Amino acid sequence: MSATPAHIEAFFDTATATVTYVVFDAPGGRAAIIDPVLDYDPKAGRTHTGSAERVLDFVAAQKLTVDWILETHAHADHLSSARWLKERVGGRIAIGAHIRDVQHVFKKLFHLGADVPPDGSQFDHLFDDGETFAIGTLQAEAMFVPGHTPADMAYRVGDAVFVGDTLFMPDVGTARCDFPGGNAHTLFRSIRRLLTLPESTRLYMCHDYPPAGRTAHWQTTVGEQRRANIHVHDGIDEDAFVAMREARDRTLDMPTLILPAVQVNIRAGDMPAPEANGTRYLKIPLNAL
Secondary structure (H helix, E strand, C coil): CCCCCCEEEEEEECCCCEEEEEEECCCCCEEEEECCEEEEECCCCEEECHHHHHHHHHHHHCCCEEEEEECCCCCCCCEECHHHHHHHHCCEEEEECCHHHHHHHHHHHHCCCCCCCCCCCCCCEEECCCCEEEECCEEEEEEECCCCCCCCEEEEECCEEECCCCECCCCCCECCCCCCCCCHHHHHHHHHHHCCCCCCCEEECCECCCCCCCCCCCEEEHHHHHHHCCCCCCCCCHHHHHHHHHHHHCCCCCCCCHHHHHHHHCCCCCCCCCCCCCCCCCCCCCCCC
């Protein structure tokens, strides 16, 4: 891991409670963008780029060269702006190699054609567990942390780890596991792997859903999670966690944007090709979930 501390800028999208990060080695240096958001109005079927433009403006102001656009997983709660950003600032779009498993499932659900092969080829790079890579002078590691989905990755850059949807802030807990391929036992083991890192390790959340009276926050530490996470603090064993997580998941509605989001995000943020009339269409499978 890099001895050089990473510079980290966070962008919170209030509509989806998603945090996008720009991680860079120095002003004027090299950068990675993590989990970028494409704004989407489900009532009108319209996309907007306000959230992505905030990231773009920061990259320009800091005179950064983007090496990577990193996805922690195929999100179900927001559409990715990875493709839109790549067209403007470059960078390689990357995700974990197990995205192929997710693509296989959702290719069937959406009855997608040959233009969406379930081989991960929509992405520029597929990370294996433990693979290392560089963000300029920063050394980073991809960590396979499945459970929320079968393809989740966390990205470790020095003493900072971008955990995706494995963990939330300590007073919120952990991510659901009832999506296809999700598994509460697997999530518990992935979380415990993260929580074996040094207690001072900074953990950066992909979302925050703050309780009443608290403003949104997205950074905590391994030590704080081990002491205070309401779902997985030290002393809670795997069976107790699984019983809690599965019972809680049975009470949850599907995310509002899961159907548009997943079919875009398994394409690395690309949209379906226009049909003969020049319009692009997303599919809504009826009575299938």
